[in-house]
Structure formats: structure tokens, C-alpha cells
Amino acid sequence: MTNKQLIDQIRLKQSFLCIGLDVDINKIPKHLLAEEDPIFAFNKAIIDATNHLCVAYKPNIAFYEAHGLKGWKSLERTIQYLNTHYPEQFTIADAKRGDIGNTSSMYARAFFEDLGFDSVTIAPYMGKDSVEPFLAFEDKHTILLALTSNEGAYDFQTQIVDGMELYKKVLTTSKTYKNAQNLMYVVGATKASFLTDIRKIIPDSFLLVPGVGAQGGSLSEVCKYGMTKDVGLLVNSSRGIIYASTDKDFAEVARIKAEELQVQMAAELKKR
Secondary structure (H helix, E strand, O other): OOHHHHHHHHHOOOOOOEEEEOOOOOOOOOOHHEEEEOHHHHHHHHHHHHHHHHHHEEEEOOOHHHOOHHHHHHHHHHHHHHHOOOOOEEEEEEEOOOOOOHHHHHHHHHHHOOOOOOEEEEOOOOOOEEEEEEEEOOOOOEEEEEEEOOHHHHOOOOOOEEOOEEEHHHHHOOOOOHHHHHHHEEEOOHHHHHHHHHHHHHHOOEEOOOOOHHHHHHEHHHHHHHEEEEEEEEEEOOOOHHHOOOOOOOHHHHHHHHHHHHHHHHHHHHHH
């Protein structure tokens, strides 16, 4: 998917919502456990109920890998279902991979070619030759971890290196990578106050913003400091939507929660 196609979907739906499909088998409604593939059954119901309100879905790969081959099959069925029935959705493999050249190429092939994701999250710690193999794929996107929303982010990401915070060095250096136009960045919603400085370095890039909702991030603050003329934001909510109910009405309640965010997003878009 190209940036233009993603922007067109945002404008059409008046939404820049990304829904995280972080499926914990212990949290899904009990009646689904009787299904042959409970994880896929859960995802399918969530997707069918919410697809008109969001522009992206983001399975966190760990929640599938934890179940071995069965979990990987659930992931494969989920992405195939999205690509077949809702091809307009931007898909994100939240895998946080990052390794040297040949290994990165294999990771990229796994997520882009075999599974058919539009994008994958990448850890930048190993530098250029761990990132560029992902960037080599045309019309695919590499989402670099820049400034995350977890408590440990302060251990390294905000430390000063050569007179500059490390996350700013990551942003600045990544702009020199081959095919850097295919980069997006993870910036946590709980770090909204940093967005002004971030936009000075990457004024037009898309930001994947987790942390709105359950983690306490403010949508209005993220929009105030992070939105661009082409929106430039994908705001993720996971638990606050998919686990809003654990009863048989879970998909309908998820739709209601997604709609609440979509309405707020439409209001933010009208301001600009």
C-alpha cells in the first residue's frame, strides 16, 4: 500500500485509528474456546465489526508465536482474511525485528512476501544494515522504534549522545538510509510533549502512536503536536477496544469503543 492510498482511506473514513490485535487466549470470551481456531474466530469477529471505523490493524506477533505452529496459523489466517475481504486496510506486523543483513532479508520476506503484511516494526539498535533490507521492498513500510511509551524508554532513548537525545539521533540517521521514504516511526502517545521536536526532524513521516486509551495517552495532545497536512498519524488502541467486553457481545462493544475514537478523530480532522 502506498502513502497516498493510506491517506485516501483516512480522509474517506475520517479516521486514523489502528486496532491492535493482541490476542491473549486467557482474555477472549470463553464461548470462543470451543472453536477450532479461537484466536482467528476472535479476530474475524473484531475485524468484521470495526473495519469501517479504522484504517489499520496491528497484530502483535508475540501473542501468536507463543502458541507455536497453531498460533502462526491463526496469524496467517487473520492476515489472509484481511487481505481478501478488506484489502483497503493497512496491515502492521508488530514484530520488532532487527538483525544484520541476510537475517533481516529473511524476516522481511517472511512478513512482506509470505504473510503479505504492508509493514513491520523494526528495532534500530543494530543500525543501517539491519534496516535497509526491509526498506528494499517496494510499497512496503518499515516502522522504526523511535520513542516508545514504556517506562524503560528512559533507560536509553532519551539519553544524550554527542549532544543529542538518542531517539533524535535515530530519527536523524535513519533519514540517510536507502529508500528512507518507506520509513514510518513508533512514537508513544504518553510522549506527546516530545512531538514538536520530532516533527522538526521528520516533518512529514507517518507516526504509529500506541498508548492512547489503556496507557493514558491523550488523542488531542497527539493531534495538536503530531498531525501534518496529510495527517501523518496512525493512533493505535488495543485493549481498550478488543477487550471492552468478554461476553458474547464482545464484537458489538468493540465496535462502540472504536466508534467513540473515530468520532473524536473526525473532530480533530475538522480542526485542520
